[in-house]
Amino acid sequence: MPTPVIMPKVDMDQEKATIISWEKKEGDAVKQDETLLIVETEKVAIDVASPASGILAAIQFQPGDVVPVATVIAHILKPGEILPGIPLETSPKPVDVQDFGRTPENKQGSPAVQASPLALRVARELGINIHDVPSENRKVSKEDVEAYAASLKSSVGTTENVTGKIAATPAARRISEETGIPLDSIRGSGPLGRIQADDVKRTKKPVPSSTSDRQAEIIPLSGIRAKIAQRMQASFQDAPHIAETVEADISRLEDTRAHLNEMATLKGKGKVSLTAILVKLVAWALENNPYINSSLIDEKIYLWREINIGVATAIENGLIVPVVHDANKLSFIETAERINDLGRRAREGKLELGEVQRGTFTISNLGMYGINQFRAIINPPENAILAVGAAVRKPIVIDNRDTIAVRPIISFTLSADHRVIDGVVAAKFLADLVKVVEHPEILLE
Amino acid sequence: MPEITYLEAIRTALWDEMKRDERVFIIGEDIGRYGGAFGVTHGMLDEFGEKRIIETPISEPSIIGAAIGAALLGMRPIVEIMFMDFTLLTFDQLGNQAAKMHYMFGGKATVPMVVRMPSGSGTGAAAQHSQSLETLLMHMPGLIVVTPSTPYDAKGLLLTAIRDPNPVCFIEHKVLYKSKGEVPEGEYTIPFGVADVKRKGTDLTIVSNGIMIHKSIAVANRLAQEGIEVEVVDPRTMVPLDTKTIIDSVKKTGKLLVVHEACETAGWAGEIMAVVSSSRAFDYLDAPMRRLTGKNVPIPYNRVLERAAVPQEEDIEREIRAILNGEY
Numbered sequence: 220m221p222t223p224v225i226m227p228k229v230d231m232d233q234e235k236a237t238i239i240s241w242e243k244k245e246g247d248a249v250k251q252d253e254t255l256l257i258v259e260t261e262k263v264a265i266d267v268a269s270p271a272s273g274i275l276a277a278i279q280f281q282p283g284d285v286v287p288v289a290t291v292i293a294h295i296l297k298p299g300e301i302l303p304g305i306p307l308e309t310s311p312k313p314v315d316v317q318d319f320g321r322t323p324e325n326k327q328g329s330p331a332v333q334a335s336p337l338a339l340r341v342a343r344e345l346g347i348n349i350h351d352v353p354s355e356n357r358k359v360s361k362e363d364v365e366a367y368a369a370s371l372k373s374s375v376g377t378t379e380n381v382t383g384k385i386a387a388t389p390a391a392r393r394i395s396e397e398t399g400i401p402l403d404s405i406r407g408s409g410p411l412g413r414i415q416a417d418d419v420k421r422t423k424k425p426v427p428s429s430t431s432d433r434q435a436e437i438i439p440l441s442g443i444r445a446k447i448a449q450r451m452q453a454s455f456q457d458a459p460h461i462a463e464t465v466e467a468d469i470s471r472l473e474d475t476r477a478h479l480n481e482m483a484t485l486k487g488k489g490k491v492s493l494t495a496i497l498v499k500l501v502a503w504a505l506e507n508n509p510y511i512n513s514s515l516i517d518e519k520i521y522l523w524r525e526i527n528i529g530v531a532t533a534i535e536n537g538l539i540v541p542v543v544h545d546a547n548k549l550s551f552i553e554t555a556e557r558i559n560d561l562g563r564r565a566r567e568g569k570l571e572l573g574e575v576q577r578g579t580f581t582i583s584n585l586g587m588y589g590i591n592q593f594r595a596i597i598n599p600p601e602n603a604i605l606a607v608g609a610a611v612r613k614p615i616v617i618d619n620r621d622t623i624a625v626r627p628i629i630s631f632t633l634s635a636d637h638r639v640i641d642g643v644v645a646a647k648f649l650a651d652l653v654k655v656v657e658h659p660e661i662l663l664e
Numbered sequence: 665m666p667e668i669t670y671l672e673a674i675r676t677a678l679w680d681e682m683k684r685d686e687r688v689f690i691i692g693e694d695i696g697r698y699g700g701a702f703g704v705t706h707g708m709l710d711e712f713g714e715k716r717i718i719e720t721p722i723s724e725p726s727i728i729g730a731a732i733g734a735a736l737l738g739m740r741p742i743v744e745i746m747f748m749d750f751t752l753l754t755f756d757q758l759g760n761q762a763a764k765m766h767y768m769f770g771g772k773a774t775v776p777m778v779v780r781m782p783s784g785s786g787t788g789a790a791a792q793h794s795q796s797l798e799t800l801l802m803h804m805p806g807l808i809v810v811t812p813s814t815p816y817d818a819k820g821l822l823l824t825a826i827r828d829p830n831p832v833c834f835i836e837h838k839v840l841y842k843s844k845g846e847v848p849e850g851e852y853t854i855p856f857g858v859a860d861v862k863r864k865g866t867d868l869t870i871v872s873n874g875i876m877i878h879k880s881i882a883v884a885n886r887l888a889q890e891g892i893e894v895e896v897v898d899p900r901t902m903v904p905l906d907t908k909t910i911i912d913s914v915k916k917t918g919k920l921l922v923v924h925e926a927c928e929t930a931g932w933a934g935e936i937m938a939v940v941s942s943s944r945a946f947d948y949l950d951a952p953m954r955r956l957t958g959k960n961v962p963i964p965y966n967r968v969l970e971r972a973a974v975p976q977e978e979d980i981e982r983e984i985r986a987i988l989n990g991e992y
Contacts (some may be wrong), residue, residue, distance in 0.1 A: 389949045
């Protein structure tokens with residue numbers, strides 16, 4: 220291994236020495252204890268002897284340079300040895316050297332940092348690298364170090380330190396919490412950028428840019444909209460929603476609908492909508508799946524005996540859910556009449572309170588808008604809601620010989636409150652629904 | 665209201681209580697003809713006689729031991745320990761006996777004893793006659809620790825101390841003996857565990873005791889001219905400690921400096937900070953809590969060094985400014 224030549228320490232209080240002259244050149248063969256160079260302390264000039272025999276290599280300092288003691292100033296190579304071309308900083312150095320900052324590059328010929336011992340100690344205590352302290356080409360003094368430390372302190376703009384945490388006083392944190400003013404938006408005026416209580420108080424609460432500088436029509440959240448907002452939010456927060464989707468072939472249902480419409484026309488009644496038919500079919504499926512027709516109230520599950528199906532109805536400024544009471548006891552045509560009547564009066568704002576109460580299940584149909592499939596939010600205190608998509612003609616496999624045919628397909632998505640309704644319970648309901656949708660004659664018996 | 669000295673306030677309390685209650689007597693060194701090392705009991709021998717002003721040999725453990733015995737038998741002894749430093753001789757009597765008896769005898773025994781003791785530096789009396797050892801006493805459950813800072817507090821607290829059924833360490837600051845203040849002539853008592861806000865302020869709370877109260881107030885009054893309002897809280901009794909007043913004050917100011925003459929390591933400033941940081945006041949702190957205390961050295965004899973060993977007004981001012989300027 221190459222033998223390092225270090226700046227020797229010959230006096231008790233010596234911290235550095237000045238190189239006077241090199242007696243050997245790079246590449247010279249030297250013997251152990253032969254004088255390599257002459258250095259001068261504050262008291263004496265001394266000969267520095269070679270620590271080993273070999274070739275003098277990698278001289279790091281030139282005459283005139285002031286070098287801290289224990290700094291590597293050159294190497295002695297044995298025959299055949301080479302000095303890896305590593306920068307001096309990464310070679311092992313005595314701890315003391317660090318205080319003197321980076322050892323300058325030899326080629327630039329700049330002197331090592333000069334600093335008083337007091338300055339070095341102060342720098343060490345303040346955690347400052349002496350090399351970073353501006354010295355204007357003279358010896359770094361304690362005052363220089365302190366001035367530099369002060370400038371660092373005042374120039375610190377960000378409050379985030381290396382830990383990624385925000386420095387703030389407990390009072391600042393409390394006020395931030397109380398006012399909603401985030402600490403990460405505040406520039407701290409305290410030591411090392413710490414956020415003080417006053418910094419938070421001086422900061423304006425940030426307003427979303429969408430309302431501060433952008434033009435908009437502003438509609439207060441009130442009336443039915445506020446009610447919807449409150450109920451939907453409560454439902455979504457309180458009820459863990461699960462959703463399951465099935466598709467059903469409604470070929471026969473369309474036939475049934477055509478048949479019912481003929482009957483209605485003959486009886487002088489209004490048309491039977493798909494929704495009306497679905498209400499009846501859903502009522503049948505609910506009779507077979509009581510948990511879907513339930514409510515969770517005060518830690519009790521109510522399995523309702525009556526089947527009152529709400530039909531989500533869009534009105535001018537929102538949504539209302541008129542209820543078809545005892546839907547399982549009505550005929551298709553009665554159901555259709557009831558829904559037509561409720562829908563018309565809903566849009567006219569003439570529903571009576573009893574007509575929007577006591578629902579046990581809700582159907583929301585967006586099929587007429589071309590929505591294929593969607594998930595609805597449960598209408599509390601009900602435990603489930605059925606989202607009905609558009610009837611779409613699709614090629615499907617209709618038998619076990621892989622025959623493909625085009626059929627009208629509709630999707631049903633049931634959202635259910637998982638606190639009460641397990642996935643399988645929801646699935647059984649949907650299976651029953653598909654069965655009755657694909658075989659509506661069950662209800663025509 | 666008449667102005668009297670701290671010393672006179674203490675003597676008045678002793679005098680009045682001895683007149684009022686014949687069970688009260690004083691026992692200590694040089695307290696008779698000499699009137700005590702600081703003159704507190706001056707004239708009391710002539711008034712009350714040798715049976716109630718009892719002079720003793722130089723043996724502090726014996727003095728306190730005798731007082732404990734008398735207290736157990738229903739007397740109301742008041743001990744004068746010439747310098748607080750000498751209580752170190754008496755820690756078995758104070759800590760193992762007086763403090764514990766009520767507890768270890770199932771409440772059947774009480775030790776209604778007052779031990780008066782001058783504390784503090786500032787008289788050039790050197791390391792064995794200048795200490796502030798209240799923290800040692802605070803650390804022994806069963807002892808009440810009182811540190812009056814004014815003549816008014818001294819009289820009111822001493823009357824409470826004499827009438828209290830517990831052993832009370834009544835710590836007088838020797839430099840305060842000549843300080844003057846208004847004291848009512850009649851009888852009044854100050855309950856233990858009630859701090860006194862000696863100066864109201866909004867910007868920083870100083871919790872202090874004894875002579876440091878006066879230094880803190882002097883600095884606070886100077887800083888008020890710059891619009892800095894420092895609140896000075898005097899707990900008056902270190903045990904029991906009025907934590908509520910301290911917490912409320914820190915909640916108001918958001919900044920705390922604890923100043924005591926007692927040395928720093930394990931000093932009671934740490935106790936105050938622990939009380940504050942574990943209370944609701946934590947969320948109101950807007951700077952690190954700081955303490956300014958006596959240095960961890962024996963009090964030097966040399967006057968310059970003695971002064972440097974304990975907080976002075978300039979130190980208090982520097983600390984206040986540093987905290988308010990966010991230098992910590």
